Amino acid sequence: MATYTAPVDDIAFLLTRVFDFDATMAGLPGFEEVNAELAVSVLEEAGKFAAGVLEPLNRSGDEEGCTLENGLVTTPKGVAEAYRAFAEAGWCSLSGDPEYGGQGLPRVLQILLDEMLSSANLSFGLFPGLTRGAVEAIGHHASAELKATYLPKMISGEWTGAMALTEASAGTDLGLLNTRAVPNGDGSYAITGTKIFISSGDQDFGGNVIHLVLARLPDAPKGVKGISLFLAPKFLVHKDGSLGARNGVNVGALEHKMGIHAQPTCVMNYDGATGWLVGEPGRGLNAMFTMMNAERLFVGIQGLGIAEAANQKAVAYARERLQGHGADGTPGPVAIINHPDVRKMLLTGRAFADGARALAVWTALQMDIADRHPDATVRREADALVALLTPVVKAAFTDFGFETAVASQQVLGGHGYIREWGMEQYVRDARIAQIYEGTNGVQALDLVGRKLGLEGGKLPQRFFALIKADLDAALPAAGAALVTPVAEALARLEGATARLAANGGAIEAGAAATDYLRLFALVALGWMWVRMAAAATGEAATPVLQRKAVLARFFVERMLPQTLGLDAALAHGAPSLMALHADAF
Numbered sequence: 001m002a003t004y005t006a007p008v009d010d011i012a013f014l015l016t017r018v019f020d021f022d023a024t025m026a027g028l029p030g031f032e033e034v035n036a037e038l039a040v041s042v043l044e045e046a047g048k049f050a051a052g053v054l055e056p057l058n059r060s061g062d063e064e065g066c067t068l069e070n071g072l073v074t075t076p077k078g079v080a081e082a083y084r085a086f087a088e089a090g091w092c093s094l095s096g097d098p099e100y101g102g103q104g105l106p107r108v109l110q111i112l113l114d115e116m117l118s119s120a121n122l123s124f125g126l127f128p129g130l131t132r133g134a135v136e137a138i139g140h141h142a143s144a145e146l147k148a149t150y151l152p153k154m155i156s157g158e159w160t161g162a163m164a165l166t167e168a169s170a171g172t173d174l175g176l177l178n179t180r181a182v183p184n185g186d187g188s189y190a191i192t193g194t195k196i197f198i199s200s201g202d203q204d205f206g207g208n209v210i211h212l213v214l215a216r217l218p219d220a221p222k223g224v225k226g227i228s229l230f231l232a233p234k235f236l237v238h239k240d241g242s243l244g245a246r247n248g249v250n251v252g253a254l255e256h257k258m259g260i261h262a263q264p265t266c267v268m269n270y271d272g273a274t275g276w277l278v279g280e281p282g283r284g285l286n287a288m289f290t291m292m293n294a295e296r297l298f299v300g301i302q303g304l305g306i307a308e309a310a311n312q313k314a315v316a317y318a319r320e321r322l323q324g325h326g327a328d329g330t331p332g333p334v335a336i337i338n339h340p341d342v343r344k345m346l347l348t349g350r351a352f353a354d355g356a357r358a359l360a361v362w363t364a365l366q367m368d369i370a371d372r373h374p375d376a377t378v379r380r381e382a383d384a385l386v387a388l389l390t391p392v393v394k395a396a397f398t399d400f401g402f403e404t405a406v407a408s409q410q411v412l413g414g415h416g417y418i419r420e421w422g423m424e425q426y427v428r429d430a431r432i433a434q435i436y437e438g439t440n441g442v443q444a445l446d447l448v449g450r451k452l453g454l455e456g457g458k459l460p461q462r463f464f465a466l467i468k469a470d471l472d473a474a475l476p477a478a479g480a481a482l483v484t485p486v487a488e489a490l491a492r493l494e495g496a497t498a499r500l501a502a503n504g505g506a507i508e509a510g511a512a513a514t515d516y517l518r519l520f521a522l523v524a525l526g527w528m529w530v531r532m533a534a535a536a537t538g539e540a541a542t543p544v545l546q547r548k549a550v551l552a553r554f555f556v557e558r559m560l561p562q563t564l565g566l567d568a569a570l571a572h573g574a575p576s577l578m579a580l581h582a583d584a585f
């Protein structure tokens, strides 16, 4: 059976030919020594770890699952050892702040490592992923004392992190949450309440589990304004950093779920747990958003990672499986990869994965610029572009990722439905990424309701102008057959954006959101394919470059036209969605 191979050649292509990674890094203080050669060699090693250590645990972890006995979580065989080896090899600290022991490497490398983890073992990837999100929130909002106590051990991976927002009656609408925090009089708080669906809520790797918990102070107003953020560790920590007594942070149950079985998704009881305020009282959601934004990009990358792994396996299977005669008259049985419909499924997954990786690298470059560029205006502009792209990456990548998992399963026919081949696990694992970290519907509302209005409504125009400039620059190398359809799709997106701005209103925005986000994503992917096609021409065509040229054409001819249908649907607006009374459904 085929095993996962990290897409290092494609990464090298992106960093050296599509994006001028070396020049961007040279302009960012602290990254002057970072270049594509270094990045590729680091990621080559990451790929070996993902393929050699994590992928072999993917199926056994899925079949064994996690267990809870006497309040203690046990992860499947091999996971704890793999986690410790991962942390010891320094992978947890890759992009961590050097002030707290991190290696301080760029986000671009982090995002590509995250993709490999998601391809090899999505359940495993959540442990370091959630820890990193918690580190971001603590790093931005906690006191110096909390940072000094918790960040070094979280960045090294010795301690893991969890985010505890959701309650039985408070999911999307966190304003409804009931968990309480009462001052203890010594600067700490007693936290009481039950959270559900908490990923990485506990583990058996050793060390500590640091929970970031949303709760209400006494007398806090109702709704989101009354929410504060607290840090509550599984073990209290002595002044010297050693572990003390167990805190009132208890796993009540493990959720039984469709996929990611090697990941302990916990019902958490905070039984008067000692916690400390992170950020200001009543500003908890703001502080948590730092974590959620980092996590949303990470979740988008999970969609890409699963798509990459599923597509690789489907291609390997389709080359071997003999069925039917060739559509060109070749006597059978022929390998199914020769059938046009099978090719369409494989090419759709590949065109998504390669396009999404390019867009992910572009977004991560903006994050690095936003973190480090010497010019404050450049930093602010890059940060706004990341804000605009975050819901698009989260929702579109996980939707396309799931669709790719299903199409890859389809390539295997009945064998795709049987456990042995691993394809049904990709389908089950990919599905959650469309739901957690804010459902994809809610991401779409974030895009139309909040992000399009940033910079007084000028942010989307700035983004569209950037795409236009790139399309013009790519025209001589990529050719009109590729560039013109993308420019036309961009015009459709601009039209839909203008209609939304003119029609306004929450109902129109809500009715348009999901289709609009997909239209936006297809244009952004088309933009990336034009850039890749332009970068792939000119010199001796290696197999990688030839493949890029064909994939660019496939994307533009066979996937981009979806923008026509989306635009037509959007033009009709909300009336037919809102016409039926709730009782009449």
Ligand SMILES: Cc1cc2nc3c(=O)[nH]c(=O)nc-3n(C[C@H](O)[C@H](O)[C@H](O)COP(=O)(O)OP(=O)(O)OC[C@H]3O[C@@H](n4cnc5c(N)ncnc54)[C@H](O)[C@@H]3O)c2cc1C
Pocket: 163, 164, 165, 166, 170, 171, 172, 173, 196, 197, 198, 199, 200, 257, 265, 432, 435, 436, 437, 438, 439, 440, 441, 442, 445
């Ligand atoms: C395996 C797993 C792991 C998870 N990990 C974590 C974790 O680590 N920490 C954590 O805190 N939570 C976690 N969650 C919770 C997850 O983030 C929520 O399930 C998710 O945000 C949706 O909330 P909900 O389930 O209450 O759905 P609801 O909010 O009830 O939503 C139901 C449906 O209604 C739609 N909807 C809701 N409100 C609106 C609106 N205003 N406008 C339009 N549509 C709307 C939604 O899009 C969705 O389709 C996890 C969940 C799962 C299943």
